[in-house]
Amino acid sequence: MLQFYVSVSVQTQFVVDEVSNVIKEAVESTIGGNTYQQAKVNQWASSVVESCLGALTKLQKPFKYIVTSVIMQKTGAGLHTASSCYWDNSTDGSCTVRWENKTMYCIVSVFGLAI
Amino acid sequence: MEFQYVYIKKRSEFGRQCFFTSEPGALSCDIPPDPELAAQFIHVNPVHRGTQVGCEMSEHEVSTDRAEFATTGINHAEGGWARDINPQDVEQTTRFKKKVEKDDMYMSSVLQLGALMEHCIKQNNTLDMYEEYFGGQQDGGPAGEGATGAKTVNVFRDPCPQRRAVSSLSWSPDATRLAAAYTSLRFQSSARDLPVQSFVWDVENPSRPDYTLTPPDSLVSLEFNPKESFVLAGGTYRGRVCVFDRRRGALPVDLSPLETGHADPVYSTVWVNSKSGAEIFTASTDGMVLWWDTRKLSEPIESLILDVNKTQEPSLRAAQGATVLEYETTIPTKFMIGTEQGTVIQCNRKGKTQTEKIAAVYQAHLGPVQQVQRNPAFLKNFITIGDWSAKVWSEDCKESAIFWTNPGEVRLTGGSWSPSRPSVFFTSKADGTVDVWDVLYQQRLPVLTIQVGDSPLETLRVQEAGALLAAGSADGQITLLELSDTLVNSGKNDRLVLTAMFERETRREKILEGKNREARLLKKMKEGNSAVSERSSTISPGLTASARLEKEQTEVELIEDAQSTFFDTVCQVKSARRDVQMSQMAEKGVVADLDGAEFQAPDLAAADDADQPPDAVSGTAVPGSASRQSATKVSSTTGKRSSTIAKKSSTSAATADVSSTAATKASSTGAPAPESETETTSPTDATETETAGSSSLVTAVDDPAALGRALSVAEQIARVVDSLEEAVDDLLDPTSEETGATEDQSTEQTES
Numbered sequence: 001m002l003q004f005y006v007s008v009s010v011q012t013q014f015v016v017d018e019v020s021n022v023i024k025e026a027v028e029s030t031i032g033g034n035t036y037q038q039a040k041v042n043q044w045a046s047s048v049v050e051s052c053l054g055a056l057t058k059l060q061k062p063f064k065y066i067v068t069s070v071i072m073q074k075t076g077a078g079l080h081t082a083s084s085c086y087w088d089n090s091t092d093g094s095c096t097v098r099w100e101n102k103t104m105y106c107i108v109s110v111f112g113l114a115i
Numbered sequence: 116m117e118f119q120y121v122y123i124k125k126r127s128e129f130g131r132q133c134f135f136t137s138e139p140g141a142l143s144c145d146i147p148p149d150p151e152l153a154a155q156f157i158h159v160n161p162v163h164r165g166t167q168v169g170c171e172m173s174e175h176e177v178s179t180d181r182a183e184f185a186t187t188g189i190n191h192a193e194g195g196w197a198r199d200i201n202p203q204d205v206e207q208t209t210r211f212k213k214k215v216e217k218d219d220m221y222m223s224s225v226l227q228l229g230a231l232m233e234h235c236i237k238q239n240n241t242l243d244m245y246e247e248y249f250g251g252q253q254d255g256g257p258a259g260e261g262a263t264g265a266k267t268v269n270v271f272r273d274p275c276p277q278r279r280a281v282s283s284l285s286w287s288p289d290a291t292r293l294a295a296a297y298t299s300l301r302f303q304s305s306a307r308d309l310p311v312q313s314f315v316w317d318v319e320n321p322s323r324p325d326y327t328l329t330p331p332d333s334l335v336s337l338e339f340n341p342k343e344s345f346v347l348a349g350g351t352y353r354g355r356v357c358v359f360d361r362r363r364g365a366l367p368v369d370l371s372p373l374e375t376g377h378a379d380p381v382y383s384t385v386w387v388n389s390k391s392g393a394e395i396f397t398a399s400t401d402g403m404v405l406w407w408d409t410r411k412l413s414e415p416i417e418s419l420i421l422d423v424n425k426t427q428e429p430s431l432r433a434a435q436g437a438t439v440l441e442y443e444t445t446i447p448t449k450f451m452i453g454t455e456q457g458t459v460i461q462c463n464r465k466g467k468t469q470t471e472k473i474a475a476v477y478q479a480h481l482g483p484v485q486q487v488q489r490n491p492a493f494l495k496n497f498i499t500i501g502d503w504s505a506k507v508w509s510e511d512c513k514e515s516a517i518f519w520t521n522p523g524e525v526r527l528t529g530g531s532w533s534p535s536r537p538s539v540f541f542t543s544k545a546d547g548t549v550d551v552w553d554v555l556y557q558q559r560l561p562v563l564t565i566q567v568g569d570s571p572l573e574t575l576r577v578q579e580a581g582a583l584l585a586a587g588s589a590d591g592q593i594t595l596l597e598l599s600d601t602l603v604n605s606g607k608n609d610r611l612v613l614t615a616m617f618e619r620e621t622r623r624e625k626i627l628e629g630k631n632r633e634a635r636l637l638k639k640m641k642e643g644n645s646a647v648s649e650r651s652s653t654i655s656p657g658l659t660a661s662a663r664l665e666k667e668q669t670e671v672e673l674i675e676d677a678q679s680t681f682f683d684t685v686c687q688v689k690s691a692r693r694d695v696q697m698s699q700m701a702e703k704g705v706v707a708d709l710d711g712a713e714f715q716a717p718d719l720a721a722a723d724d725a726d727q728p729p730d731a732v733s734g735t736a737v738p739g740s741a742s743r744q745s746a747t748k749v750s751s752t753t754g755k756r757s758s759t760i761a762k763k764s765s766t767s768a769a770t771a772d773v774s775s776t777a778a779t780k781a782s783s784t785g786a787p788a789p790e791s792e793t794e795t796t797s798p799t800d801a802t803e804t805e806t807a808g809s810s811s812l813v814t815a816v817d818d819p820a821a822l823g824r825a826l827s828v829a830e831q832i833a834r835v836v837d838s839l840e841e842a843v844d845d846l847l848d849p850t851s852e853e854t855g856a857t858e859d860q861s862t863e864q865t866e867s
Contacts, residue, residue, distance in 0.1 A: 062122040072146075076153030084140035088133050096143035107144045115122065 012062060014093030014112040019056065023097040023108050026051040027069075036073040036103040045071050052108060066111040073104050087113060265551070265565050265584070265596040269321040273297055273591030275310040281587025283336040284576040287344045291318055292325060293576075293585055295593055298333035298352055300380075300573075313337060313349070315361070318583070318595065329365040330357050336384040340392070341444070348395045348409060350381020356397055358409045371412040377401050383440040388447045396442075400455050402434025404462075421452060422469065423460060423476050429469045435460070441487040443494060449474070451497065453484025459499055461510070475513055479506060486530050486575075492537035492610060496617055500530040505542050507554070509621040514628045517620035520552065521559055529574045535581030536605040538613050543572035549586055551602060555612055563602070567594045696833050 030048045034040075048069045056065050072079055085094065091114035099106040193202060200207045215221060271293075273279060283296040294315045311333045314324035328334070332353045340346040345361040354377035357367035377399035387394040393409040394416075402422070405415035421437055422429035436455035443449075452460045457480040466472035480501030489497040495510045496517070503523050506516035523544070530542035538555040539562075547568045550561035570590040577584050582603045584596045 057120050060120065060122075062124065070144075074149075074152050075156050076149045076151065078148035079144060079146040080142065081144040082140045082142045085138035086135055087138065089136040089138065090134065094138075094143075098144055098146075105146060109143055115124065 400436030
């Protein structure tokens with residue numbers, strides 16, 4: 001089968017590390033240092049997502065982004081998530097960041113799809 | 116949040132073929148469960164959450180509307196008009212009336228109603244429903260209606276760190292101040308260096324005293340000058356008298372020297388109603404009453420030694436110690452003294468000699484008199500308080516009080532009449548209570564008992580208006596009580612009733628006094644005539660000792676006579692019974708002596724068998740003499756049971772001659788010996804026993820030597836017979852016969 005090697009510039013590539021840093025910063029700035037509070041969790045979750053997205057778009061990359069975040073209280077339960085994708089592997093990518101403090105976990109997933 | 120991103124894409128790249136590859140499922144997050152964390156949380160079930168379906172308001176007020184109601188009566192003067200008629204309009208009313216009168220039912224209804232109306236009107240006329248029944252009377256029961264009580268208004272505490280007892284209280288004439296003398300009255304109390312100050316308190320302010328008095332040594336008695344409220348006179352522990360003037364500071368203005376004063380603490384200081392207004396007199400337990408001029412306290416102006424013995428020279432040694440003085444300003448020359456010995460001495464100041472001065476002596480109490488006070492309304496009557504009771508006296512009755520309270524369990528320490536109610540008086544007790552007595556209500560118990568404190572109360576003073584009462588205690592605390600109105604205000608009739616009561620009691624005492632005097636005179640006379648006659652009159656006080664003895668003797672004799680007659684009759688009865696039994700035994704006599712009886716007994720038994728129930732006899736068919744005897748006895752018992760009294764009597768009557776013959780032969784003693792066996796025989800066998808008895812009697816005569824022995828035996832047998840008869844009654848079934856038999860057997864064996 002024909003294989004086309006398309007040169008993809010760095011600019012149009014999903015860089016996992018960069019995105020990961022961005023996410024970490026966003027989460028840290030939103031809920032870093034807080035203890036789990038049931039009344040505020042909803043607000044935290046949406047603000048995490050929003051700040052992530054905001055930071056990602058500032059990267060000025062031609063990507064479609066999908067950001068999901070899960071905040072779970074540390075009560076001894078287990079949490080397992082998985083994802084599967086059907087995309088163009090060379091241009092698209094995903095990144096999952098798992099952040100935790102003493103009382104809660106925060107898992108943020110970012111899927112970036114090249115335009 | 117709006118994101119905007121302008122991106123640039125190369126035209127060549129438009130529509131670029133997308134090379135899809137499937138990304139296998141990747142685990143993006145894997146957090147294993149941690150049970151340790153679960154331990155930090157507790158399951159809250161159920162969870163309580165309050166809900167309220169109601170609007171939350173910041174401010175909300177609920178209040179019902181106020182409606183004023185008034186209850187009035189209505190006087191129905193006019194009414195019953197139809198609605199369209201205006202009652203004011205005369206024309207309308209007259210028209211209406213005319214119309215109604217033409218009505219058919221008018222006449223009958225008017226008659227009917229008229230009857231009812233007439234009844235009501237008559238009722239109204241006879242009774243005045245609104246009449247006031249007890250309009251004129253006021254509240255005034257015996258102790259007044261309404262709550263009787265006293266409440267503590269103020270408590271004044273000794274500000275000095277060492278508590279001293281309150282020994283005396285005095286109200287100022289304007290009733291705003293209370294003077295209190297503090298001292299330690301315990302004999303040779305250890306702390307003789309106690310602070311000497313006494314205080315004058317403002318009644319309204321219990322926190323600190325109004326002003327302080329500093330005498331040379333502690334004051335025992337203290338008194339305001341009734342005319343000038345700035346001046347106070349006091350007597351000290353060492354016997355000195357001092358005068359204080361408030362305007363001139365705390366130290367006494369004048370002080371009597373130790374030599375001319377009293378030798379003991381000055382227990383009482385009283386202002387005299389004199390022209391100069393500067394005279395006091397003091398009393399002490401050294402037996403002296405001294406009068407002083409307050410302007411010059413260097414020496415007393417007059418003195419009186421309380422020697423009540425009617426000797427020429429009053430001696431201090433025989434004098435009685437005074438503890439309290441009484442002085443009524445309306446009677447300026449007379450005064451009374453209560454002494455340590457328990458007497459009350461009424462004195463006249465104007466007397467020239469000792470006997471004139473001492474007008475009367477009343478033996479009041481068993482211990483020191485704590486207080487003497489005249490009744491403010493009835494000056495002839497005074498109260499004395501001492502030992503355990505309070506006594507009310509009349510001046511006329513010198514022997515005893517006209518009435519007194521029951522001796523209580525606690526010592527009384529002070530008291531006072533109520534200045535406003537002549538029938539009420541107060542007493543203070545050593546257990547810290549104040550009793551309020553009302554003599555018109557009841558004399559046995561106080562009307563009110565107020566527990567003022569725990570420590571004993573030393574003194575009590577009522578303020579002149581009668582509403583405030585100050586009580587001083589042994590730990591330096593003065594309690595001010597306010598009495599309820601019922602105790603303060605007297606009723607209209609109180610005075611009259613009280614007068615009547617006092618007169619009645621006085622009269623009673625006088626009569627008793629008279630009777631006592633008569634009795635004593637009579638006794639004296641009797642003792643004088645005792646040599647002449649001993650049988651004195653029947654008046655019990657006149658009975659001499661010897662006559663009384665005689666009376667007693669006769670009583671003793673009587674008792675003895677009665678006793679002897681009783682015993683005689685008993686013995687007679689007993690002996691009569693015994694004789695009857697002897698005669699009974701004589702009828703059954705067979706054998707000469709005990710040995711012979713054994714042989715005879717079986718024959719008798721055989722004779723008995725015919726009459727006795729076969730089972731009883733068969734039961735007793737046992738070989739051996741003893742058993743035979745028992746058998747016969749048993750049979751006899753059964754025989755006795757079955758036999759009637761008539762039989763016995765008949766046999767006894769039949770053998771009466773036998774017994775008589777036996778008696779004549781002087782073998783009555785011998786007869787009992789065989790009688791021991793004869794008794795076992797059946798009484799039914801009259802004839803056989805008769806003959807047997809006679810034969811036995813004949814043979815018995817042969818042995819007179821055995822008389823004495825037989826005598827005692829006979830008596831024992833008599834007793835046995837009695838017991839047998841009892842046993843007969845107890846034996847109810849044949850089975851117990853043998854046991855009864857064994858009993859009898861044992862008794863007989865002991866005898867024989």
